[in-house]
Amino acid sequence: MDHPTNSGLYVHLPFCKTKCPYCDFYSVTDATLISAYLTALNTEAGLYREQFPGFDSLFLGGGTPSWLGEAQLAGLMKNLRRHFTFAPDSEITIEANPDDITAEKLTLWRDLGINRLSLGVQSFDEGELRFLGRRHTAKQTEAAIDLIRAAGFTNLGLDLMYGLPGQSLDGWLKTLEQALSFAPEHLSCYQLTLMAGETPALRTPMARRVARGEISLPDEETQREFFLLTANFLTARGYLHYEVANFARQGPQAGSLCHYCCRHNVKYWTRTPYLGLGPAAHSFDGRRRWWNFSSVKKYCLSLNAGEAPVAEAETLTPEQIRLETLALGFRTRAGVSLATIREHPGADAVVAALTQAGLVRVDRERVIATLDGLVVADRLPLEFGD
């Protein structure tokens, strides 16, 4: 086994004060489970210290990691550093909700080495925030961002959502304008998506409302308009549209175009190895992917019994690797290398046809989705046969 030094570590903290009606991530609202969970997490980390000795990115995701108490988070970080080595310039991100932000927490986070914040803003419209079931108000968000800046965080990402029922393009532009007034280094703009769910019970409360016909999402054409507007607007304001939903401000040093791109998330799209700890977390070592039980209880039970809490694993075939490379590559500004594309028979003709249609461009031996291509990025891999 090689020992990659540029791997990423993801830690899932599946605890939320309340569940948002649109969210299908695994999380629980019972805070009493947290301490037992952190113990189990420490055990799990220990299982991988040989396989993943060093990282240069850490992402504390959730759930709501910012909900964790100071001592809990400090203990977690201490344990992680005990098991693994982090490169000196590591990117360490925490996901936070505006209503959790306090000056004390921010100071602690800085002390723990956290240098990037991903703030779950979602919207600056009070009506939309209520519709989304968020606990915070726009005012709280503004106050939180001021505190974050005051605490010296220079890498702040804001998460926003669009394509909400009844939302207008103008309304969305207003939210974007307001977000830009804080000059965030990073923006993630997600279209509201209802995960299908195999049975009604698996659907989110919002998906059930849509199924009942109480609310409806924008049609395909409107969704397209939202997407294009977002991309054009943010690009015009100097943000780099480096992945379908992600935008980064130009960095301070010349030459590093993507200084503020999320180093950790880029690993998912470039198929760089990552270790995911916690329930439902996915890990990848370059060939094999595995994921944990989506249950805190099951997760803890397994680890207490000395077993890895792995629910399932798969070893990718070369064809699956090619398919993932296409699917992920076309989502990003980096695109897919021509050499990889040419592993598919008849690729040149397909590239020519897609170029003709304005969906991709070829730049320095890479095939990159244009903006029109990004809107339909999920179809692009299917153009290339195996």
Add this chain to the structure above:
Amino acid sequence: MSNIRNFSIIAHIDHGKSTLADRLIQWTGMVEDRQFRDQILDTMDIERERGITIKSNTISLPYTSDDGVEYELNLIDTPGHVDFSYEVSRALASCEGVLLLVDASQGVEAQTVANLYLAMEHDLTIIPVINKIDLPAADVDGVKEQIERELGLDSDHVLLCSAKEGIGIDEILEAIVARIPPPTGSAEEPLSGLIFDATYDSFRGTVVSCRIFDGQVKPGDIIRMMYHGTVHKVEETGVFRLTREPRKQLSAGMVGYLIAGIKTVSDTRIGDTLTLEARPAAGPLPGFKEVKPVVFASIYPVGNDDYQDLADALEKFKLNDASLVYQKDSSAALGQGFRCGFLGLLHLEIVQERLEREYNQSIIMTVPGVRYRFTLADGKVITVDNPLYYPDPSSIKGEEEPFIRTSILIPERFVGAVMKLCLERRGVNSRFQYPSPGRVEINFDMPLAEVIIDFYDRLKTITQGYGSFDYEIIDYRPTSLLKLDILVNGEKLDALSMIVHKDRVREWGVRVCDRLKDEIPKQQFKIAIQGAVGGQIISRSTISAFRKDVTAKCYGGDISRKRKLLEKQRAGKKRMKMVGSVQIPQSAFVAVLKTENE
């Protein structure tokens, strides 16, 4: 010979022919109950599923009558569909009598009548049997009356049964012995045997089913097929039990099989006469006909690499189905394939289904058509069954198409709707008969081309299932034709080209464009579908491109799920045909044929 009875069961579809056969087999102790399965003679999955008999089977039933005499009852099963009426006629020619089975709730239907006429042509003893008398909807008296009025048979001698419940089976067996005459003929005469079926056995070659009228045949004999002219040495003779049972010989009156090193079923002709090379019969038995296909369609493999596989499958298929004819065909859109000729639409469907299910072929079948006749400027007459070879319109001096005479039997209240349907389908020369109160038989002369696509389905729908339909081909009549081409993004989809009557071309153009619009999935590019006659566009539809299709979030936990979805989509795409840059699913070719209400 006096202890032999040769008989068939004839019935309209679904009136219980296979179930009655099952019961007779069980009653005569041919098979133990625990080995029994339904429709025991129907060996193909499709036969069991659709409840029809496609390939006839024959079985010899040993039976001891009530007065203690032992008989050999030869049940010659017949295919239950108009497409195979020639095969039915040869089977009936091998019998002395038939059980005419009528459903107690459905009554007399078109095929009941058609089959009865066939039996009468062969001077057979007819035993009417009313089946399904246990059903709540059974109307025994009404059906008896129909049998008397519509079929002209004496209803006093009608037998009643429920094949399903095993009621009345003893009476049927006794009636077979008592009413059907034994075969006549002499074992001393020169051999004269009628071939009524042939099947393929991968170890033994062709197994010929035959009825011996005169003489005898045994292993070692050199036989001659009197029409086909071929000569073979007999290897084995025998009778059909549940499996083949060899006998030292077959002699006058018997029904059985012979194996004679005949490589394929196509080397035998159903209806041909067997005789001995050394001592031939004076002449062949009457009624021989070369079976000619009337419905034509092309078959292409879905994958271009699968052409050879399909060729092999067709060759194997043909071993057992001599009525399928095919030759190479080639389409700019679909590549290499085969133009096939079928006995009718059901035959076409059966071939398609069996190729897919039994031979594991993934195929595209084009719109079926008929064989047209063109008189050209230079006086030459040509026949065209493939739109690919539609002659240059400026060179056409005369056009003709095959006509059929329909026999449609319906309750009187549906006359208006059925008339309308037949007139829409260019029916002419209508004649009505009232075989019994409340029931009408409608005869139309109609172009065959108008009934091969969705006519029967439409008839069933508008008559709420009560309409029955039969037809015979009568002649060729002058017509006026056009060739309709379908263009996808300006490229001709030649596999969808068709020869259509000029009054119907616009309707077809619109229909095909609409169906393709529903069936071809959205793609990266806008797709224009057009119907064209010559250079003129007569219909169009458009499929818009994908406007948005991209997952909002794709992080570590989403990748496997995303890939699995792509793998599924990719597999679906593989089952499509690329025409230019457009992917066309197999279903698009099928959809063009479906009725609107489906």
